[in-house]
Amino acid sequence: MPTSSTFVSSVLERLNHLAPVSARPMFGGHGLYVEGVMFALIADERIYLKADGENQPFFVEAGSRPFIYDRKEKPMVMSYYLLPIDIYENLDELKVWLDSAVEAALRNQAKKKPKSKLAK
Template structure:
């Protein structure tokens, strides 16, 4: 029996129709992972997907908002945007948006690896 919210269980089950996804509790929410790469997060029962310069415009065009939290006295915006409900409900579209989030996460991960190598 899961201690997670029903929303998290529902999202994980639905995304598993597209690709194997696991959820890990982190910072009061959940990180969603595909092959150990975080592609999405859930905070306050809202699903956000990883974005970068190559897929951010799709979210903006759909009217989505970025994940923002308050830290150090000011709002901090992360590179995750709310997944539009109509995309979540359409498996064909969802596959494309999951793949784009995976690609954004992979690019982000490779950028952070190259930054660490440069600072060594």
């Protein structure tokens, strides 16, 4: 089920209390960005935050579960974890989760940057 623009707008309004968040449509959902870095996605009216080896245990311990989609009838597990509603409703806790996801996205982006070649 595609995500409604009303839901995306309400999420942006909430998250913009904490950081300058923008959204871009993608595959029936939306990517959420801070300063051009995707740190979360919205799919089926749910928010999933970027995880990596550093923050994934925190998300799992809190009872969060990964975003999974079917690709050619095979489940694909993504490195994004569901944001629990009780965290979403508490701005202080939401800030902690949001910062964690942005940091994971930045670490992931740093890994992908090609190393520059030294001039000879």
